[in-house]
Amino acid sequence: MASGTSDVREASARVRTVLETLVSQTPEVGLQVAAYLDGALVVDAWAGMADPATGTPVDGDTLFMLSSTTKGIAATCMHICMERHKLSYDMPIAKVWPAFAAHGKGQATVRHALCHRTGVPQTPVGYTPDWLPDWDRMCRGIADLEPRFPPGTCTAYHSVTFGYIVGEILRRIDGRPISRFLAEEICAPLGIDGAYLGVPDDALHRVAVLIDAPPAPLAYQAGMVGEPAGCEVAAVFNRREVLQASIPGSGGVFSARGLACHYAMLAGFGALDGVRILPAARVRKAIALQSFQMDEIYHVRTRRGLGYRLGADAGPLASPGAFGHVGGGGSFGYADPERRLAIGFAKNYFVYNTAIVTPEKPPPSTAHQVARAIVDTLGLV
Known part of the structure; x- marks a missing residue:
């Protein structure tokens, strides 16, 4: 599709309709998604509430805690x-x-x-x-x-x-x-406003309130954290001192737009809008297959590059050359250099279901449905 202003508005409106349906018909609270195609922002959509208690709606500048989706940015x-x-x-x-x-x-x-x-x-x-x-x-x-x-x-x-x-x-x-490295080496040159490993004082008002899906607390797997530890995710990650801390494996705070911009740079093999962040050869090294082993924590075989999960065999984002990362709660960041597609998706209703590709059982996850809406809207089926 073309990426003129009217085209972006039309595509965003179509995706926003899907988001609004998810908010109205499921427990989802606030949703935000952005997509780049051929290096241009082509979808920028949101729906729902950033803070139901105050009635604050989600907008394009709302920030969300990304959980493990942050790992891709750290990489x-x-x-x-x-x-x-x-x-x-x-x-x-x-x-x-x-x-x-x-x-x-x-x-x-x-x-x-x-x-x-x-x-x-x-x-x-x-x-x-x-x-x-x-x-x-x-x-x-x-x-x-x-x-x-x-x-x-x-x-x-x-x-x-x-x-x-x-x-x-x-x-x-x-x-x-x-x-600081993120701010100076990625956000500043790409013009990203809304990507933090530690939210500054003047951006705290933009952060969506995290809401735990029942049952809470979420009991993290013992293999992940040592001794079993129950943790109400919202109770921890809504705290100011946690939001303002650098937690680069599980606590980045981004807008979907900022997340998608980061992955659009990678989908362009290190460059976006005339700005080169990495040589193409370095990106190719980063997304080369490193292992395809049974994960001792999740007990599934996962293709891994250097910090990113690789490829998908089925589902709306199926592509052997795609890569990115998902997070507990349901957010994800994604790049497909072959299609020049990048997506960032964020939400504040924390569920431990990150299935984007092939949901284990119906209904498909919110992430899966949003990914499908993006692909259909952009005519990439």
């Missing part, structure tokens, strides 16, 4: 860092973070960190969600973890630890915290 930051500093993904983490070598983790590499293969999917001993805003405490605890398996031998989803490991490696290489 992109790492790729930029590795490119700037001309380093190898096979560099041992301990070369820049000596304490990480404790308990036999000395051979763990940056590649392992990006592929959930360092051996430490569990959180530190004694962890509670109160630790999340304390970067130094989390990193000390993670460095001192005993690996559940030798680094590089198994894939086990690092739900909480991924972001701290990647972020601390980046900080020790570059000198900047990953929150």
Whole structure:
């Protein structure tokens, strides 16, 4: 489709109708989606409430907590860092973070960190969600973890630890915290307003209130966080100190537009609207298949690149060359370089169903239905 103003309005209106139906006919509260095609914003739609208690509606500038969708952004930051500093993904983490070598983790590499293969999917001993805003405490605890398996031998989803490991490696290489790195290396050159690893004071009013789907609390899997820990996600991630903390594996706060812009750059092999963030060769390295193993946490086989989930065999976003990341709660970010398509989707009703491709049982997830609406609207079936 063309990307003139009238075309964007028409496409956005069609998708907004789907979002409004989901809000009116399902428990969804607030939804927001944006899509780029051929490097241009072609869908920018939203519906529902950012805060039902105050009657604040969602708009295009509303910010949402993305949960693990944040991991894809953290990975992109790492790729930029590795490119700037001309380093190898096979560099041992301990070369820049000596304490990480404790308990036999000395051979763990940056590649392992990006592929959930360092051996430490569990959180530190004694962890509670109160630790999340304390970067130094989390990193000390993670460095001192005993690996559940030798680094590089198994894939086990690092739900909480991924972001701290990647972020601390980046900080020790570059000198900047990953929150500042994101702002300066991605958001500023691409003109993104609405992408934070730590929300500033003047943007807090834009953040949608997270609402837990019943039953609450959500009990995180023991394999992800060590000892079983019940956690009301909304009670934790609506807290100001958590929203303003850098939690690059599970707590980024973005608009759908900002998320889609990031993935549009990647769909363009590192460039968008004349601005190059990464060389095309680096993007190709980042999205090359690294593993297709049974995940020891989820017990499913997952194609993984360097920080991104790869490909889809079925469903509205099926494409072997596609990549991105999903998050608990139902958000997702997606890029398909072959179709030059990028999507960012955000919501504030937190359900633990991230099935975009093939839902396990009807009805299909909200993410699945929104993805279908985008593909149909853009004529990409």
